[in-house]
Amino acid sequence: MFDIVIVGAGVIGCSIARELSRYNLNICVLEKDSDVAAGTSKANSGIVHAGFDAKPNTLKGKLNAKGNAMFDMLSKELDFPFKRNGSLVLCFDENDVDKLEELKVKGENNAVPGIEILNKEEVLKLEPSINENVVAALYAPTGGIVCPYEMTIAYAENAYSNGVEFKLNTEVKNIEKVEDGFIIETSEGSFKSKVVINAAGLFADDLNNMISKNKINIIARKGEYCLFDKAAGAMATRTLFQLPTKMGKGVLVTPTVDGNLLIGPNAVDVQDRTDMGTTQDGLDGILNKAKMTLKEIPMRQVITSFSGLRAHSTADDFIIGEAEDVEGFINVAGIESPGLSSAPAIAKMVEGIVVEKLSPARNEKFNPIRQGIPKFREMDNEERRNLINKDSSYGKMVCRCETVTEGEILSAIRRPLGARDLDGVKRRTRAGMGRCQSGFCSTKIVSILSRELNVPEIEITKFGGNSRLLIGRNKEI
Incomplete structure (x- = not known):
């Protein structure tokens, strides 16, 4: 009998596992794939959002800036690459500058520090490669970039070193509520646990809907990207967003923590939750949109394209908390952008729920330090x-x-x-x-x-x- 079974070994499941390993709890993480970070956490923008875009008083709005502020300490403790490079939201129409003001107010309501609006000259001084049609930008100095899969692996290794078990290649088939907890039936046998934490990403609705009458609906939203060689990495030092307009949200242009340049994504809802393919139309579309941001796109420097899937909830917010009709079943679902940025704060929130429920003793042997592979x-x-x-x-x-x-x-x-x-x-x-x-x-x-x-x-x-x-x-x- 486990105290806690966490379903899903992406950044959310692994961050929760690490936080809960601070306590004397018998914890197991179940993952259907052969490795951690094998789903959404392996293929996304790697952006640590400042927090100005999320609606105030939503979980996204409450957790984004809070999670962002935790990255400096976490990256030192867990030895994963993180850089606070700042971000710009670019405006290309004088008539839309008021929308930058609205974003600034939203960011201030979300407790995002240091945000300000820059004029054209200030923007081009910071980023000379930006298209000269820019008229203004919202600057957020706390924006950052991270390697999402290295971050997830770091969380997992530290959780494992602090006593958490990981069962890979173990797909959950059914969950049954019993008197003293849950029976989780998997492809590798059954597990019993007092508490189940649903961090199953794209499949979190399947898990919830096995056991709760309050149904969740997750839509797989695919985003395609182009990755450029490190020779193009210096074209942008900050993460460059386009101000959303009636024509769409636009695409981002950003350096990666490893020195590449990344452009994307688009957003296409797909039925197949394993569809990781890219299309010529999709890639052409993001590159054409990126031409609004950059004076020139170095097409000869493209080294690969890829896509990632995000778990979009029809509730349009994170779903975090114990299911109302199933005691001990804790959902952490619909974690799309800014989920990566919010992950540290999400883990602390779930920690609070578990501590209140189980009142566990502290693990006096907990070691927060993980040493990465020498580079x-x-x-x-x-x-x-x-x-x-x-x-x-x-x-x-x-x-x-x-x-x-x-x-x-x-x-x-x-x-x-x-x-x-x-x-x-x-x-x-x-x-x-x-x-x-x-x-x-x-x-x-x-x-x-x-x-x-x-x-x-x-x-x-x-x-x-x-x-x-x-x-x-x-x-x-």
Whole structure:
């Protein structure tokens, strides 16, 4: 019997797991995929919103700025990349400047610090690559950028180190309320728990609707992106939004914490909650909209495109709290943008609900510190020599584009909740994320995974399940 079962190992489930590991609770996280951060948390804008866009007095409005303020300390404790680069909402029509004023007032109501409206000259001085048709902008210095999957992995590893169990490849099939808690039936057997926390993202409505008469409806909303090489990364130092108009919300242009340039997303509602495909029309659409923001888009520097799915609730706000008709079943659903920004505050909110309900004792052994994988690309030559002297595997280069060594890949596999497939290694080290998109390094990584996991190379997958990369040996087929 667990005290708490959390369903879903995205940024929300893992942040909650880490906060609850501060207490003497028997906690388990169930995840249907082969790794943490395998859903919405692996493919989004990576923006830590300042909080001016959310409607005041909603959960989004209350939690965004609060979560934003927690990132500096969290990134230090958990050793994940975060940069407070600031953001601009660009206005291209004199008649719309009053809308910037409305956003500013909304932000002030949401307790967003330091926001101000800049004129054209001030905007272009900050960001010379912006289209000169700009007339004004709302500047929010607390806006930031983060690597969403590295953040999720950091949360998960720290939770695991503090005693939380993780069951991957474990899909919830049914939940039954019993006298002393819940029976959770999964693809890997049954689990019993006093409390269930529903952090299942796109599938949170399915879980809620299994057990509660108060139904939730989640819509899968797809957003497509174009990612540019690091050579284009300096075109924007801040996150650039377009002021929403009657023609639509526009797209963002932003640097990433790893130095790339990112453009997107659009917003298309889809029926298939696993539809991660991109379309030519969709990508052309976001690039055309981005031309309003930038003087020039370096099309030759596009290295890949991708899409992500967000869990949009028809309630148009986060759904957080115990189901009214099911005691002990706590929903954390409809967590779309600004969900990533709000995640730390959401976790604290859920912590409060659980503490009030179970009154657990503090875990005196809780350790808030997690050390990430050493990043060879960020070291100077002396640091590199010292590391290689300690471990010669750091002297073997595997991914040339991103300067990732065998030592980093071995660490990614061997650490808590270590990588078991190609995408798991990629998310932990960036191996394969450079301009050649794993064209040179994938075979080396497959070989290392095979050796470390003691399985044939033919069984190594891209992202678990049936995503095998190889079908046999030459001349045997």
